[in-house]
Amino acid sequence: MLTIDWKERLNKDTADYLSTKLPNKDYDFEIIFIAYPERVNGKIPHDVIIHVANAIVQKLGKTHEQFIPFFRHLWKKKGEYGHLAFTQIMSKLIPKKPLVYLPMLEEAMRDAGSPEINSIMDKVMLPLLRKHPEKYINYIYNWSKDAHEPLRHQAMNTLIKLIKRIPELSKEVFSHYQHQWYYPLGEAFADHVILIKTVAKLDFDFYIKLVQSYENNRDPQIVELICGSLTEYHPDLERILENWSKSGNARVKKAAVTAHRAILKKKA
DSSP states (O other): OOOHHHHHHHHHHHHHHHHHTGGGTOOOGGGGTTTOOOOBTTBOOHHHHHHHHHHHHHHHGGGGGGGHHHHHHHHHHSHHHHHHHHHHHHHHHTTTOHHHHHHHHHHHHTTOOHHHHHHHIIIIIHHHHHHOHHHHHHHHHHHTTOSSHHHHHHHHHHHHHHHHHOGGGHHHHHHHHHGGGGSOOGGGHHHHHHHHHHHHHHOHHHHHHHHHHTTTOOOHHHHHHHHHTOOSOOHHHHHHHHHHTTOSSHHHHHHHHHHHHHHHHHHO
């Protein structure tokens, strides 16, 4: 935890940097915190970088849009410290100017791997979604279809985290993706299975009705999705799986036989 003395020192050095260095496009923001004596695994502690990022946003005030090149530089050129500062800065600025900063956030994620995207989703998007899902959820829906696989996966992962925190959104989120089952899911298949499992845990009665609605369906992908999502025993599930296991389609039969065995173990 930062001491009051160090907070004051960092605030002072941040103000000095913003007044003397940043106007000259000197983006080496490490000068603000490099003197901090403690290290964690040889690196400046995260709470120091977060404090500096918050101080930057506070001191820039309403002039923040003038420094978009600086924010981009933090992400692209300043490594782990820059990523952490950028993420914290975006968490503060997106609520102020979403149309300005969400495209920048998307640009950053398209240039990132899963760990960096996961950090952005958890620290920036998830808090926004919890406060104003109606305002931000379409961004997540769009990213879940993105060509960049890590972004697509983490968008789905974020929606799963969201409905765990706000269960009343589960049916809305689920319904958004249900129509996609009739098209090849490819690498997104596993994400859809996790989504169905999550919905089943949150509202098992809804899940049973869902499976019942597909009882006469023989689409291999849909059957595989449902069979892969089973978590509890129910007599209707047993009956439906037993019926599917007699299918002449090899994929349907294989998925149903495996799931039927698993559900009988749960029954026992």
